[in-house]
Amino acid sequence: MLSEKEINHLTKLARIELTAEEKRQFKKQIPEILSFVSKLKKVNLIHKDNVDKNTDNYIKLLRPDEVINCSPKIIESMLKQAPLRQGNFIKIKDD
Amino acid sequence: MSISLDQLTIKQAHQGLIDKQFSAEELSETYFQKIEQRDVQIHAFLSLQKKEALAQARLIDQQIKQRKEINLLAGIPLAIKDNILVKHTYTTAGSQILKNFVAPVDATVIRKLKEQGVILIGKTNMDEFAMGSSTENSAYGPTHNPHDLTRVPGGSSGGSAAAVAGRMCLGALGSDTGGSIRQPASFCGVVGIKPTYGRVSRYGLMAMASSLDQIGVLANNVDDAAIILSAIAGADKLDNTSQQPTFAINPKVKDITHQLTNLTIGLPKECFSDQLSKPIKQQINQVVEQLVKQGAKIKEVNLSSLEYALPCYYIIMPAEVSANLSRYDGIRYGNSIMEKAKNLSEVYFRTRGQYLGSEAKRRIMLGAYILSAGYYDEYYRQAQQALQSIKQDFANIFKQVDYLITPTTPTTAFRLGDKIADPLAMYLSDLYTVSVNLTGLPAISLPIGNEGKLPIGLQIIGRHWEENQILQLGRVIEKLNND
Structure with missing residues (x-):
């Protein structure tokens, strides 16, 4: 069982408001799933050291972080989906 | 008319169109009528694009009339899983x-x-968002299995599988992150292929777990699956993980019935343990015996990584889900409680609380936990190490054999409502399919028989980029089964 404090911390990390019923369920289910995946700890694994190479391979796949031009029509159809906008910007609420 | 338009293969439909036995409009109309009759009960579709479809069909008919050469897939009615973007249409991902x-x-x-x-x-x-094994996690109500309406069609591509099995289209696209094409294909008695990771562009597929997601095909037979897959495959500059491999998908599947003596098929011992239902085990054995009679060599192999494939998957997948689904925040698009919110945090918390379903929330929170400070090494890093071992396990096996044959699922389709309250029980339906996503290998599920009314599926796994080979073996099994 997750404690009230733990489940509240998780909802904060996930930015999700839960109902009382969902909270009750997840407090029980999340530890069950974690206990299932913890089987991994008992496994004798090869390649103990090599794992960061995997992440490096993904990073190599990323395209350069630069603006790619987009037609005004597509920009407009994207902006139209936003609940609040101001000109060509998506607007947010103050925190 | 003597031909039943909803029982055609793609090649027969194409021939019928160019021979003017029927028009593309008539062909599409047939499927829309079928949907009208059957989909009230099955609920495979979330939206129909009838007007656009019939207009497109009439364009094809004009081309035929003008004696222009048309593509094999021209005029062929296909259905699309609702997490794949089709311009100007509603795309909900079941959320x-x-x-x-x-x-x-x-x-x-x-x-x-x-x-x-x-x-x-x-x-x-x-x-x-493709999270589930029964379509019961759809916000728009579940799909029913066309073979038995009290049963699930599998998931997450359950609508696509049921649409094909219910003959409401000639084929469909799905997506497969842990078995989401193969498991519903198995439950619904159709062919489902998940290609090698990178074979098909993911641009415009709503991301669930990006290192595992792949678009693939559900079809009535192996030839149709090959035709559709060859049309969607190939490198794309909009998806850097897509590749142009040396071997393209051949839309015409070669008949290798008489070349089986050159092939070794592996049967992983661990996939045939007590977790597998008896009727599935028996029918797979029968298929294997037939292949032996045709001269194929069978080798029992050890897939010791099977026991930790699911635990590994249920760490890597939710970790990626928690990052990918952060885009549904009530700010940029989709449903939002923006107008009612007092501040920015409220927009996030309440939008996601109100509009995301239970399984999505569960996996996002699980992912958040796994990646959080203090737990990353214990879970995520450990899973990355396990992943290397799983890859090594398969690499070793594919030095000894050309193919692996396994069941697609441990059981046939279960009843609606049976597993929805127990997420772990639901996760176990992916026991034989997740390794394929973790390793990026291609695999196909084929219908090989029934247990009562319910279809049984067999999975063939091949080496990276060897989709042609698994399609060829799939066709041999399909033929042996039909004879």
């Missing part, structure tokens, strides 16, 4: 949060199908 979302662009696979002249008839039901 309330995208209830009114209209796709601003076409996914690369859709662009390719449109270029072929395919008729896109509608969007199919699915577990919310």
Whole structure:
């Protein structure tokens, strides 16, 4: 069982408001799933050291972080989906 | 008319169109009528694009009339899973949060199908954001299995599988992150292929777990699956993980019935343990015996990584889900409680609380936990190490054998409602399929028989980029089964 404090911390990390019923369920289910995946700890694994190479391979796949031009029509159809906008910007609420 | 238009293969439909036995419009109309009759009970579709489809069909008919050469897929009605963007149509991914979302662009696979002249008839039901094994996690109600309406069609591409099995389209696209094409294909008695990771562009596929997601095909037979897959495959500059391999998909599947003596097929011992239902085990054994009679060599192999494939998957997948689903935040698109919120945090918390379903929330929170300070090494890093071992395990096996044959699922289709309250029980339906996503290998599920009314599926796994080979072996098994 997750404690009230733990489940509240998780909802904060996930930015999700839960109902009382969902909270009750997840407090029980999340530890069950974690206990299932913890089987991994008992496994004798090869390649103990090599794992960061995997992440490096993904990073190599990323395209350069630069603006790619987009037609005004597509920009407009994207902006139209936003609940609040101001000109060509998506607007947010103050925190 | 002597031909039943809803029982055709793609090649027969193509021949019928160019011989003017029927028009593309008539062909599409047949499927829309079928949907009208059957989908009230099955609920495979979330939306239909009838007007656009029939207009496109009439364009194809004009080309035929003008004696222009048409593509094999021109005029062929296909259905699309609702997490793949089709421009100007509702694309919900089975979620309330995208209830009114209209796709601003076409996914690369859709662009390719449109270029072929395919008729896109509608969007199919699915577990919310492709998370589930029964379509019961759809915000729009579950899909029912066409073979038994009290049973699930599998998931998450359950709508696509049921649409094909219910003969409401000639084929469909799905997506497969842990078995989401193969498991519903197995439950619904159709062919489902998950290609090698990188074979098909993911541009325009709503991301669930990006290192595992792959678009693939559900079809009535192996030949149809090959035709559709060859049309959507290929490198795409909009998806850097897509590749142009040396071997393209051959739309015409070679008959290798008489070359089986050169092949070794592996049977992983661990896949045939007590977790597997007896009727499935028996029917797979029968198929294997037939292959031996045809001269194939069979080798029992050890797949010791099977026991930790699911635990590994249920760490890597939710970790990626928690990052990918952070985009549904009530700010940029989709449903939002923006107007009612007092501040920015409230927009996030309440939008996601109100419009995401239980399984999505569960996996996002699980992912957040796994990646949080203090737990990363214990879970995520450990899973990355396990992943290397799983890859090594398969690499070793594929030095000894050309193919692996396994069951697709441990049981046939279960009843609606049976597993929805127990997430772990639901996760176990992916026991034999997740390794394939973790390793990026291609695999196909084929219908090989029934247990009562319910279809049984067999999975063939091949080496990276050897889709042609698994399609060929699939065709041999299909033929042996039909004879």
